[in-house]
């Protein structure tokens with residue numbers, strides 16, 4: 432069944448726009464949704480609508496906004512399976528993972544519904560008598576939220592839920608190739624009782640979004656941008672915001688390392704490398720980039736990893752598979768370019784590479800018109816190789832060997848990303864030294880690089896982001912600003928720094 436979807440601004444469906452088909456990557460000739468893409472003017476109009484609606488929304492008491500968040504959570508829970516099925520159909524994410532992704536929205540709502548009753552400010556001692564100091568969290572205003580399609584519903588909820596809870600209005604621009612999933616989530620949010628204009632869905636392509644965003648920033652109708660996507664686009668978004676003195680919360684790419692120490696449980700490490708490398712077809716920002724394995728266990732690790740990859744089930748994401756198709760045609764094209772980064776001094780230990788087709792099948796599986804690719808493990812990558820340094824969004828993992836922990840840490844930091852990282856060891860000293868030395872925002876010990884829980888700070892450094900953090904209470908600093916208040920009841924003018932009380 433093909434559905435027709437359009438942007439929703441101020442509660443009204445907007446007509447017109449360029450036609451775009453969101454396809455099923457498991458069968459590329461199946462259209463999931465016929466989408467109308469809005470232009471830049473529609474984007475900036477949505478920001479004006481949001482700006483007008485935000486003032487009233489900010490006056491709704493935070494505990495009441497928390498109740499709306501609670502309703503969103505219950506509605507998502509009640510529709511979890513249908514939403515997960517749609518995600519699987521539209522982006523090819525294995526159903527179990529899609530259901531987990533929907534669960535992550537519910538977890539996010541559960542966390543923030545209580546925050547509506549906290550959203551604490553502080554009382555702060557004054558340096559003068561008869562004077563009290565306070566802090567308040569105030570909403571930023573309008574948040575423009577621009578999200579990728581690899582997590583088409585959970586990652587948007589990381590922005591939408593806290594932004595709305597804090598009293599902001601939102602203009603949400605999801606990835607076009609995940610428009611149907613986004614639209615379904617939008618409808619659940621709207622059904623929870625948000626006033627019109629508080630959450631707006633704008634379906635648009637990149638150029639229209641950046642032109643519309645620039646206009647809105649210039650008009651002063653956007654006060655925060657939440658962006659999840661590539662490091663290259665993130666840089667542009669950050670520049671745009673900086674020019675208008677607004678800030679962005681950037682969640683960008685990763686080249687996430689996994690260090691395997693000589694004392695590691697190798698089977699556990701292999702299991703972690705299999706999931707982080709090839710779950711979601713390697714298309715998480717937290718997916719595994721390179722395994723950095725101690726030279727004494729390198730051969731054994733590669734042998735076990737190769738066996739595990741050979742046995743991994745790839746196929747229809749509606750079934751029980753590790754790896755489905757790539758997200759969309761453009762990701763498949765880009766992934767084929769990454770395969771060109773394999774160099775003569777590398778050894779493809781999992782092979783063959785490329786698309787799974789009748790001519791290049793995997794076991795009996797011929798991919799049947801889907802964007803399915805062989806999982807690739809490349810041994811012998813070296814620091815400085817393109818494959819070692821740059822994110823490859825897809826099912827390809829590099830392996831390299833190291834001698835000392837210091838070397839491993841240096842290699843792990845070398846690509847200059849800093850999102851997720853992991854170490855497998857039974858030695859707590861190695862684990863803590865790794866944590867101290869690694870530049871990543873997230874560190875796992877004896878667990879894979881992907882699969883962060885929804886209430887820890889999520890985010891990266893370096894090429895992975897601008898240090899902003901999503902999730903948990905830390906994201907409140909993205910969607911509120913601190914307001915300081917002082918109240919002097921001395922009845923005279925007490926001057927700070929000049930009238931400090933003496934003892």
Ligand code: UN1
Pocket residue numbers: 581582586659714715716717880881882883884
């Ligand atoms: C992403 O790919 O943008 O930690 C987010 C994880 C997931 C989120 C990934 N919870 O792998």
